Amino acid sequence: MSRSSILVTGAGGLLGRRVVEQAARRYRLFRQYHSAPKDELHGTIFVGDLADRNHIRTIAETVHPEIIIHCAALADVDRCEREPELSRHINVEAVRYLTEAFPEAVFVQLSTDYVFPGGAPPPEPSVPTRPLNVYGRHKLEAENVARAAANHLIIRTATLLDWLGRRNVFQPLYEPLRAGREIFCLTDQSSNPLAASDAAGLVLALIEKGARGVFHIGGTELVSRYELAVKLAEYFNFNPALVRPMTSESIRRDAARPSPAGLDCRATELFLGKRMPTLQETFAVIARDIVGSA
Numbered sequence: 001m002s003r004s005s006i007l008v009t010g011a012g013g014l015l016g017r018r019v020v021e022q023a024a025r026r027y028r029l030f031r032q033y034h035s036a037p038k039d040e041l042h043g044t045i046f047v048g049d050l051a052d053r054n055h056i057r058t059i060a061e062t063v064h065p066e067i068i069i070h071c072a073a074l075a076d077v078d079r080c081e082r083e084p085e086l087s088r089h090i091n092v093e094a095v096r097y098l099t100e101a102f103p104e105a106v107f108v109q110l111s112t113d114y115v116f117p118g119g120a121p122p123p124e125p126s127v128p129t130r131p132l133n134v135y136g137r138h139k140l141e142a143e144n145v146a147r148a149a150a151n152h153l154i155i156r157t158a159t160l161l162d163w164l165g166r167r168n169v170f171q172p173l174y175e176p177l178r179a180g181r182e183i184f185c186l187t188d189q190s191s192n193p194l195a196a197s198d199a200a201g202l203v204l205a206l207i208e209k210g211a212r213g214v215f216h217i218g219g220t221e222l223v224s225r226y227e228l229a230v231k232l233a234e235y236f237n238f239n240p241a242l243v244r245p246m247t248s249e250s251i252r253r254d255a256a257r258p259s260p261a262g263l264d265c266r267a268t269e270l271f272l273g274k275r276m277p278t279l280q281e282t283f284a285v286i287a288r289d290i291v292g293s294a
């Protein structure tokens with residue numbers, strides 16, 4: 001039986017890298033990068049700017065993927081606030097170009113809990129959206145563009161944790177605590193984080209079960225950054241007293257954040273017949289990566 005073909009955009013990003021790792025064994029894989037990857041270069045690879053329609057045309061003239069997992073994004077929330085035009089090009093227009101260039105493909109749009117304004121309890125997929133910042137507004141616009149694709153799957157994910165990767169929440173907590181240094185963490189910024197590799201597994205599981213429409217993925221526990229750091233310290237046998245509380249009033253950031261953020265993932269659990277990962281399981285997954293990369 002021939003394997004389905006998948007194009008993964010943002011293949012070098014936090015999530016894209018993990019999707020590639022897991023999909024490589026099961027699918028015919030085409031990878032798209034913004035900057036050329038430094039590692040192994042076998043397989044079909046495209047390097048370019050997805051905000052450039054010509055780059056997407058070149059891909060469409062070369063390959064005909066049955067599924068597109070669109071992980072590429074400008075996910076730096078403060079940068080999106082400062083550079084809204086850039087954010088629109090990457091976060092919205094690229095989605096339009098891709099869905100137009102590949103009308104037959106199943107289009108999987110990665111989205112975010114930042115399409116919501118925050119507040120307890122975490123929202124289910126049917127709760128009305130109301131983003132607070134440019135990033136959230138553009139990711140919501142992108143969802144609406146993706147909805148126009150005949151076969152679309154929108155997956156909103158909560159905060160992703162990983163051992164490697166830029167803009168990673170985990171390492172800036174782990175490294176100083178391991179070195180015995182004090183860190184200050186926000187008590188008023190929360191989410192239900194999950195490991196990027198678990199998120200990749202859930203994305204592929206949703207695709208393989210034929211999911212269409214909007215789904216939420218995230219960990220089982222809603223924690224502030226402060227609670228996350230304390231639990232991380234406890235799990236890895238660092239000193240939790242090194243984690244000191246602070247609030248977002250004491251730092252200057254360009255974009256407002258939903259507080260608390262996070263997502264209700266029960267509908268996804270029901271659909272897949274499995275529960276989301278606990279924080280302990282998330283740390284265990286990342287711990288294996290740390291050992292593996294040593």
Ligand SMILES: NC(=O)c1ccc[n+]([C@@H]2O[C@H](COP(=O)([O-])OP(=O)(O)OC[C@H]3O[C@@H](n4cnc5c(N)ncnc54)[C@H](OP(=O)(O)O)[C@@H]3O)[C@@H](O)[C@H]2O)c1
Pocket residue numbers: 009010011012013014015016033034035048049050051070071072073074075076090110111112113139156157158159160161165166167
């Ligand atoms: N990380 C989180 O906590 C989180 C939470 C909620 C939702 N999400 C969503 O999950 C998805 C994956 O995010 P992520 O954390 O993997 O982000 P990431 O690590 O920043 O990766 C994004 C990827 O997009 C690429 N990219 C940026 N601009 C591009 C352009 N103009 N053309 C082509 N590629 C471009 C980047 O390449 P370069 O690095 O080479 O520029 C990078 O590889 C995104 O849709 C994001 O909105 C993430």
